[in-house]
Amino acid sequence: MSVVPVELAPPGPLPASTQLNAQGRLRHFLTIEGLSRELLTEILDTAESFAGSAQGSLVKKVPLLRGKTIVNLFFEASTRTRTTFELAAKRMSADVMNFNINTASTTKGETLLDTLRTLEAMYTDMFIVRHNESGAAQFIAHHVAPHVSVINAGDGRHAHPTQAMLDMFTIRRHKQEFGKLRVAIVGDIMHSRVARSQIHALNTLGTGEIRVIGPQTLIPTDIEQLGVHVYQDMQHGLRDVDVIIMLRLQKERMQGALLPSEHEYYHLYGLNSERLALARNDAIVMHPGPINRGVEISSDVADSPRSLILQQVTYGLAIRMAVMSLTLGSTQSAEKET
Amino acid sequence: MNLLIKGGRIIDPENNIDRIDDLFVRDGLIATTGQAPDGFQADHILDAHDHIVMPGIVDMATRLREPGQEHKATIATETRAAAAAGITSLCCLPDTDPVVDTPAAVRLIQQRAESAGFCHVYVIGALTNALDGARLSEMAALKEAGCIGVSNVLQPMASTLVMRRAMEYAASQDLPVFLHPMDHGLADGGCAHEGTVATRLGLPAIPGAAETAAVGQLLALTEQTGARVHFCRLSTARAVNMITRARYEGLPVSADVCAHQLFLTEMDIADFNSLCHTLPPLRSQRDLDGLRHGVTHGGIDALCSDHQPHEADAKRAPFQATEPGISALETLLGLSLRLVAEDVLSLSAAINMLTSAPARVLGIDAGSLSPGRPADICIIDPDKHWQLTAATLLSSGKNTPFSGWEFNGRVSHTLVNGCIVYQATDI
Numbered sequence: 001m002s003v004v005p006v007e008l009a010p011p012g013p014l015p016a017s018t019q020l021n022a023q024g025r026l027r028h029f030l031t032i033e034g035l036s037r038e039l040l041t042e043i044l045d046t047a048e049s050f051a052g053s054a055q056g057s058l059v060k061k062v063p064l065l066r067g068k069t070i071v072n073l074f075f076e077a078s079t080r081t082r083t084t085f086e087l088a089a090k091r092m093s094a095d096v097m098n099f100n101i102n103t104a105s106t107t108k109g110e111t112l113l114d115t116l117r118t119l120e121a122m123y124t125d126m127f128i129v130r131h132n133e134s135g136a137a138q139f140i141a142h143h144v145a146p147h148v149s150v151i152n153a154g155d156g157r158h159a160h161p162t163q164a165m166l167d168m169f170t171i172r173r174h175k176q177e178f179g180k181l182r183v184a185i186v187g188d189i190m191h192s193r194v195a196r197s198q199i200h201a202l203n204t205l206g207t208g209e210i211r212v213i214g215p216q217t218l219i220p221t222d223i224e225q226l227g228v229h230v231y232q233d234m235q236h237g238l239r240d241v242d243v244i245i246m247l248r249l250q251k252e253r254m255q256g257a258l259l260p261s262e263h264e265y266y267h268l269y270g271l272n273s274e275r276l277a278l279a280r281n282d283a284i285v286m287h288p289g290p291i292n293r294g295v296e297i298s299s300d301v302a303d304s305p306r307s308l309i310l311q312q313v314t315y316g317l318a319i320r321m322a323v324m325s326l327t328l329g330s331t332q333s334a335e336k337e338t
Numbered sequence: 339m340n341l342l343i344k345g346g347r348i349i350d351p352e353n354n355i356d357r358i359d360d361l362f363v364r365d366g367l368i369a370t371t372g373q374a375p376d377g378f379q380a381d382h383i384l385d386a387h388d389h390i391v392m393p394g395i396v397d398m399a400t401r402l403r404e405p406g407q408e409h410k411a412t413i414a415t416e417t418r419a420a421a422a423a424g425i426t427s428l429c430c431l432p433d434t435d436p437v438v439d440t441p442a443a444v445r446l447i448q449q450r451a452e453s454a455g456f457c458h459v460y461v462i463g464a465l466t467n468a469l470d471g472a473r474l475s476e477m478a479a480l481k482e483a484g485c486i487g488v489s490n491v492l493q494p495m496a497s498t499l500v501m502r503r504a505m506e507y508a509a510s511q512d513l514p515v516f517l518h519p520m521d522h523g524l525a526d527g528g529c530a531h532e533g534t535v536a537t538r539l540g541l542p543a544i545p546g547a548a549e550t551a552a553v554g555q556l557l558a559l560t561e562q563t564g565a566r567v568h569f570c571r572l573s574t575a576r577a578v579n580m581i582t583r584a585r586y587e588g589l590p591v592s593a594d595v596c597a598h599q600l601f602l603t604e605m606d607i608a609d610f611n612s613l614c615h616t617l618p619p620l621r622s623q624r625d626l627d628g629l630r631h632g633v634t635h636g637g638i639d640a641l642c643s644d645h646q647p648h649e650a651d652a653k654r655a656p657f658q659a660t661e662p663g664i665s666a667l668e669t670l671l672g673l674s675l676r677l678v679a680e681d682v683l684s685l686s687a688a689i690n691m692l693t694s695a696p697a698r699v700l701g702i703d704a705g706s707l708s709p710g711r712p713a714d715i716c717i718i719d720p721d722k723h724w725q726l727t728a729a730t731l732l733s734s735g736k737n738t739p740f741s742g743w744e745f746n747g748r749v750s751h752t753l754v755n756g757c758i759v760y761q762a763t764d765i
Contacts, residue, residue: 196540
């Protein structure tokens with residue numbers, strides 16, 4: 001009997017060794033976890049150079065990624081994230097292809113790998129991946145050819161690192177020193193890849209205190225071990241915070257066993273102006289969007305000057321340009337090009 | 339045909355034997371130890387100096403993948419791997435394709451196992467038709483075909499009422515019921531232990547309560563129905579405590595744990611290592627300690643492999659999408675001997691939990707070196723140091739998370755019915 005030895009991939013390397021090359025530069029961008037404060041700061045600084053001094057003055061077009069092919073590989077529906085990645089890539093003169101793949105037809109890993117191989121054969125330099133399963137971006141990064149980079153645009157409940165970085169960018173622009181800040185993340189922490197990445201980013205950047213606020217049904221077990229304080233009471237949790245990050249509550253979670261109703265959720269955890277008043281006077285309000293008015297946040301708060309929800313979208317473009325250019329090795333200063 | 343196994347350290351926990359002696363085998367049966375029986379002329383002598391001679395291992399939980407999943411493994415490949423691992427009797431579960439819910443399926447497995455000829459194969463039949471959890475299987479027919487017990491494996495039951503009826507019916511057929519305690523509602527399709535790692539990685543999680551809630555319910559039903567119940571593959575410390583307490587109060591239930599649950603925890607998933615995707619999931623360090631405590635102090639009766647060979651592609655996907663299970667036949671003995679080295683068990687207690695104890699749970703004639711028993715023997719070189727490489731596993735499934743681990747003690751010979759079915763080439 002002949003047995004062909006098949007050596008399975010060894011236990012997944014730790015995030016740092018997957019994401020960084022031998023020079024310690026970004027090779028993939030999969031999760032915030034394991035990246036240094038210096039590297040996160042470099043991403044923020046690079047984004048700063050793209051964002052310009054004020055809103056609306058984002059660099060028009062630079063040739064940083066001319067000749068590069070970037071594939072948006074989305075296994076889960078997304079318009080906003082995909083669009084900002086596409087726009088960011090085009091601003092840097094890359095060629096962009098969009099693939100929206102119905103996960104129903106690719107439930108097997110083999111198909112996922114086959115899809116990758118096919119797209120790789122088109123001289124792809126970078127995959128921007130969104131997938132409904134945690135760890136999918138890492139899995140893809142372990143299987144791409146050595147010259148291909150992978151950026152995680154959201155995998156299951158695991159990570160959404162560019163979203164977290166644009167949130168850090170927003171905080172830094174409006175608040176500066178992380179060490180002095182109290183940040184509250186409110187809502188569905190359980191199912192949120194955004195919250196997980198934010199927690200890692202805030203911790204790495206040295207944030208004074210991180211709080212998560214929500215009912216126990218939406219707070220994952222042992223979340224304290226990621227370095228946060230848990231509050232189930234919104235009033236207590238918001239007291240004296242500098243930054244409030246509201247999370248989106250998915251429609252399907254609003255009734256059933258996690259929450260009794262939209263109404264009760266808003267009653268307990270919705271952000272209105274009275275609750276906002278519990279935070280510091282100059283507290284800012286953020287939300288990864290799209291917002292559910294009257295579910296997580298009242299319209300007067302969402303549209304108030306304290307709300308930075310629209311700025312976040314603009315900053316998202318700069319962050320994605322920064323991450324793509326750093327990952328594809330274009331480390332020359334963007335300022336020179338503008 | 340007469341065989342003399344000479345000068346080995348015979349360890350036979352069932353008969354309280356641990357001494358250096360000769361073992362005599364006549365016509366496939368154990369003849370005696372010590373003095374040669376009258377007129378015994380050895381046709382063949384195996385020198386077992388510096389080796390341990392023990393009953394062949396009885397593995398309570400092996401997936402052979404046949405019928406229906408031959409792309410993963412076959413009865414021939416897996417029984418051969420079992421023989422190389424010192425296993426002389428193994429028990430396969432009904433979750434094949436088709437499910438083992440008919441006498442024909444039982445006979446197919448028996449025939450294939452017989453023609454492979456590497457070890458005895460016992461079959462646990464389905465508790466419900468097609469494991470659908472709703473319609474009772476024809477348990478009497480399954481028993482007549484040779485099934486030694488029934489189980490719904492990891493498939494949910496439609497209701498506690500069906501579970502009660504199934505246990506009652508099994509009891510009336512005098513068939514033990516092998517229960518995998520999991521509350522599927524609480525497990526909610528999760529793939530990792532609810533704790534730090536699943537929270538960090540964002541993996542859908544299975545709380546410890548999914549096991550303890552099921553154990554509580556099943557203990558109550560055991561009391562109600564009087565069924566003979568064995569709890570399979572415990573993963574939580576609390577479940578061990580619950581079962582220990584129930585036994586203390588006189589409920590005659592038994593339990594097993596698979597070896598890898600005594601060595602791996604949620605931490606081994608590290609960064610989405612799909613080789614550590616198991617069901618029930620690898621739990622916390624506290625659970626591992628509790629399981630080991632149960633192994634040491636008798637809350638757990640038997641060790642098993644929970645062998646689940648997979649083709650490479652089954653593990654080549656994002657963690658959640660991979661199939662659970664470890665190819666574990668060939669690490670069962672090595673890990674058990676590590677428990678001895680780590681002072682969890684004495685050598686003879688470890689051998690007991692691999693041989694006599696599981697044989698008793700299964701109700702089969704195996705697991706000891708008593709005169710007149712089939713000569714199913716495992717001879718090991720306890721000082722043989724080796725390192726595991728996945729590619730060299732004999733099982734078709736190379737899905738082991740123990741690649742690179744070092745072990746002391748390796749099988750040198752395996753005998754079934756007095757015939758050598760495996761002999762190490764490098765000894």
